[in-house]
Every structure is written in structure tokens, then in C-alpha cells.
Amino acid sequence: MSGTYDIVTVGGGLGGSALAAVMAKRGARVLVLERERRFADRVRGEALAPWGVGELRALGLYDAVRSSVGHELRWFDLHYAGMQVQHRDVIDTTPQRAPWLAFYHPAMQEKLIEAAAAAGAEVRRGVRARNVEPGKPATVEVESDAGSERVAARLVVGADGRNSVVRRWCGFDVQREQPRHLFAGILFDGSEAPDDDTSRIFFDSPNGRVSLLFPQGGGRVRAYVGHHRAGNPPAEGKQSVGRFLDDSAAVGVPRDWYAKATPAGPLAMFDATDNWVEHPYRGGVALIGDAANTSDPTWGQGMSLTLRDVHTLSDRLGANDDWDAAAHAYAAEHDRYAAVVRTADDWFSRFFLEIGAAAEERRMAGLARLAEDPTRLVDVPNSGPDIPIDETSRRRFFGEE
Numbered sequence: 001m002s003g004t005y006d007i008v009t010v011g012g013g014l015g016g017s018a019l020a021a022v023m024a025k026r027g028a029r030v031l032v033l034e035r036e037r038r039f040a041d042r043v044r045g046e047a048l049a050p051w052g053v054g055e056l057r058a059l060g061l062y063d064a065v066r067s068s069v070g071h072e073l074r075w076f077d078l079h080y081a082g083m084q085v086q087h088r089d090v091i092d093t094t095p096q097r098a099p100w101l102a103f104y105h106p107a108m109q110e111k112l113i114e115a116a117a118a119a120g121a122e123v124r125r126g127v128r129a130r131n132v133e134p135g136k137p138a139t140v141e142v143e144s145d146a147g148s149e150r151v152a153a154r155l156v157v158g159a160d161g162r163n164s165v166v167r168r169w170c171g172f173d174v175q176r177e178q179p180r181h182l183f184a185g186i187l188f189d190g191s192e193a194p195d196d197d198t199s200r201i202f203f204d205s206p207n208g209r210v211s212l213l214f215p216q217g218g219g220r221v222r223a224y225v226g227h228h229r230a231g232n233p234p235a236e237g238k239q240s241v242g243r244f245l246d247d248s249a250a251v252g253v254p255r256d257w258y259a260k261a262t263p264a265g266p267l268a269m270f271d272a273t274d275n276w277v278e279h280p281y282r283g284g285v286a287l288i289g290d291a292a293n294t295s296d297p298t299w300g301q302g303m304s305l306t307l308r309d310v311h312t313l314s315d316r317l318g319a320n321d322d323w324d325a326a327a328h329a330y331a332a333e334h335d336r337y338a339a340v341v342r343t344a345d346d347w348f349s350r351f352f353l354e355i356g357a358a359a360e361e362r363r364m365a366g367l368a369r370l371a372e373d374p375t376r377l378v379d380v381p382n383s384g385p386d387i388p389i390d391e392t393s394r395r396r397f398f399g400e401e
Contacts, residue, residue: 002097005031005122008153010129010166012113013039015289015306016159020116022059022314030121030153033142035112037126039106043185043268045303045313046222047073047102047199047214049170051384052304055094055311064115066107069107075198076382080205080367082252086374094383100199102222104187132156133171134283136324154323157313162275164291172277172287180349181272182233183226184244187265191221193257193258202252205363206356207231210298211251216260218262220287223248226272226298230355239269272296274342281331284324286313291340298353299345299381308385309336337385344380344389347397368397 007023009016012034024030048056056062066072078086091097106243117123124144130142137152158166167174193200196215203210208228213220225247232242241263249255275294280287289306313330321324350359351366370376376396380387395401 003031003149003151004137005029005151005153007031007155007157008033008151009157009159010132010140011158011159011161011289011291012036012116012123012125013109013161014112014288014303015310016157017109017112017116018059018061018310019157019159019288019314020121021061021112021119021305022118022310023300024119024121025319026058026314026318031153032113032116032121032123033127033129033140034123035128039109041104041106041187041265043266043270044105045300046105046187046216047100047306049100049301049304049380049384050094050096050098051344052307054384055304055307056101057096057098058311059307059314060225060246061112063117064107065103066101068111069099069103070213071102071196073102073197073199073214075195076100077198077199077200079202079252085371090382092143094379095386096383098324100214102199102216104220107348108292122362129148129160129166132158132166132285134170134285136284138284143358150162154284155327158262158285158291159289160291162290162294164287165292166285167277167287170282170285172280172282175278177274177346179229179271179273181226181296181298181353182269183272184234184239184267184269185222185224186241186244186263186267187220187222187240187360188258188261189264190261191215191217191257192219192260193224195220203352204251205323206355206360207250208353209251210353211248212300219261219342223253224297225251226353228353228355234269238283239267241267269346272298274345276338276342278335279328279331280334281327284327286327286330288313292334293342295341296345296349297347301341301381302347304384305338305341309334312337340385340387340389341380344378344385347394348381349379351398362398368398369396369399
């Protein structure tokens with residue numbers, strides 16, 4: 001055994017680095033293991049919801065991200081069937097009084113891993129975890145150019161994403177919803193979309209399609225298109241920029257917004273199915289972020305959930321010297337708020353993206369009532385999982401009462 005730490009995070013992205021920064025600042029001995037020497041651009045979340053901004057503020061990391069890589073989006077526009085039906089000031093209308101925050105994902109990762117190192121965490125890049133074993137202490141086998149070693153920790157944290165190997169090594173059972181959506185994204189430069197302080201979502205509900213745009217400033221925009229599998233999505237792996245632009249236009253995005261745009265990163269399309277772990281802690285190993293709960297990216301909740309995980313876990317560890325009990329308390333609370341987000345996401349998916357005559361009839365009834373009373377729209381995607389959500393709110397949302 002070459003070293004003993006309070007915390008070892010397997011993964012140095014948003015969750016792993018944020019947790020390391022917070023806990024190292026509190027005096028914990030933290031090791032961050034990150035396999036990438038330089039973070040690469042992949043199609044991932046690049047817009048943090050207002051409630052996620054609230055979590056970033058609570059962790060003391062918002063100013064560092066906002067001042068260096070962030071771009072605030074005060075306005076949230078909703079377009080339906082070719083018409084703009086909402087222009088919302090999210091700073092004035094969310095409990096957090098916060099904007100959406102857009103950023104280039106690799107730049108955000110670099111900023112947070114720098115923050116972890118500045119707080120006193122030991123950061124190793126270009127290394128791989130080869131195994132994690134639960135126990136007291138839990139251990140991690142680490143492989144680097146210098147060879148292999150084993151390190152121990154009071155708590156090992158799997159922050160290694162949707163395909164988490166920590167989750168597999170430690171025997172966590174994964175729950176999965178029935179596959180429902182495919183989701184594609186790309187980064188464009190030279191977009192001529194107006195008002196780069198505005199995020200936008202467009203719905204083509206009868207065909208089960210949605211398009212989302214999150215400006216990053218200076219004509220750069222991260223754009224997405226989501227498809228219900230019962231519609232006419234491109235075959236997985238067969239998406240193209242031309243098809244992406246055609247689908248965006250079909251959903252309602254004006255073509256001239258992309259007339260001079262050029263791809264600034266890869267185009268990727270992937271399965272958007274929710275998967276999660278019930279009670280993501282056992283034997284000295286906790287899961288956070290996508291390793292614990294990968295949410296359908298259509299509704300933009302993944303990064304906010306990751307930061308709520310960091311906030312909840314760090315608070316529980318700080319309040320209880322018995323870290324086993326503290327991590328169990330984190331896992332129980334995680335199950336509560338993750339279930340709220342999954343439920344709200346499911347309602348939005350069924351309301352806006354289901355296809356067929358029955359779905360359209362239900363949608364028309366619900367939209368008529370929403371037009372009369374916008375408070376029927378459950379606001380979890382903007383305001384977070386502390387919004388009350390129950391059978392009454394479901395019935396109001398779907399226009400059943």
C-alpha cells in the first residue's frame with residue numbers, strides 16, 4: 001500500500017473535481033485520479049440549469065467558473081409548433097434567482113481540476129484506476145507510466161460517468177428505463193441566432209422531436225436535437241451535420257441562424273435512456289454524478305444532479321465523523337431527489353414527445369389548460385427537485401383536473 005487518503009475520486013471531471021476542491025479546502029487529504037491528460041471535446045452537457053447554478057454557488061465554485069469560462073443565459077424561450085410561447089426571465093422567476101450557465105465543457109473541467117489542486121488536493125492525470133475494492137479502508141489499484149500501486153481511502157468516490165467501471169467493480173445494480181429517446185449534439189461557431197443571453201427549446205411534438213440551443217457567446221452555440229424512437233430518427237451512428245440541420249429546421253429552428261455556422265466540434269448521437277443505482281454507497285465506496293444517476297439529457301438535469309450529489313455528500317461528511325453513516329445518509333437523500341428529477345423528466349417526455357393519437361389528444365387538453373394557467377407546468381427542470389411533486393401536480397400538469 002503506497003498511500004492512505006481521506007478521499008480518492010476516480011474521475012476528475014465536474015463531480016470528482018468539485019468534491020475534491022470542497023473537501024480539500026476543509027482539510028481532507030484528497031487524491032484525484034483522472035485518465036485524460038487534456039480534456040477532450042465530446043458531446044456532453046454544456047448548460048447548467050438555474051438550480052444547478054445554485055448548487056455551484058453553495059459549493060463556493062460559481063465565481064471561478066463564471067468569471068473564466070461561463071456565459072450567463074438570463075432568458076429561457078419556449079417554442080411550440082413554430083410559435084414562441086414563452087420568454088422567461090429565469091433570474092426573476094426561480095428560487096435560486098439564477099440564470100442558466102453555458103460553458104465549453106472541457107474548459108469547465110480544467111477550471112475545476114485546477115480549483116481542486118489549488119485547494120490542496122493531489123491531482124494525478126494520465127492515470128487509470130484498474131480496480132476498486134470496498135472495505136475499511138476501500139482500496140484503488142492505480143496504473144500509470146511509472147507502474148502500478150494500490151492506495152487506500154476512508155472513502156472512494158466513483159465519479160467516472162455513465163459507463164462507470166467503479167460501479168461495475170463494486171457490484172452496484174443498475175436500473176434502466178425502457179429506451180425512449182435518441183439525442184444528438186454538436187458545437188457550432190458562426191451562429192447568427194439573436195440574443196446570446198437566451199436559451200431556447202423548440203418542440204415538434206407530433207413527430208416526437210425537440211431542439212435545444214445554448215449560446216456560449218460570440219456566435220458559438222451548443223445545439224441539440226432529440227428524437228423519440230417511435231418517430232423517424234437517424235439510425236444510431238448515421239447522424240450527419242446535414243441531417244442535424246434539416247431536423248433542427250423541421251422542429252422550428254430558423255435556417256438562417258445556421259446559414260454561416262461551421263462545426264467547432266464532433267457530432268455525436270447516443271441513447272438517452274435513464275439509468276441509476278438505488279442507494280449509491282456501500283463498503284466505503286460512493287457514486288456521484290452520472291455513475292449514480294444518468295438522466296435523459298433532453299431535460300438538461302445531469303450536471304445539476306452531479307453538483308447536488310457533491311453538495312449533499314460533502315455536507316454529510318462534514319457533519320459526521322462516522323463517514324460510513326454519513327455516506328449512507330448521502331445515498332438515502334440522493335435517492336429522494338434523483339427520483340423527483342426522474343419523475344419530472346418522465347412527465348415532460350410523455351407530455352411533449354410521445355407520438356400517436358392518444359398522446360396528441362392528451363397534449364392538446366393539457367396545453368389548453370397550461371395556456372390559461374402556466375403554473376401547471378412543473379418547474380423541476382429550472383427550479384430543482386425541492387419543488388413539490390405529487391399526484392396532484394401530475395394531474396394539473398397533464399390537464400386532468
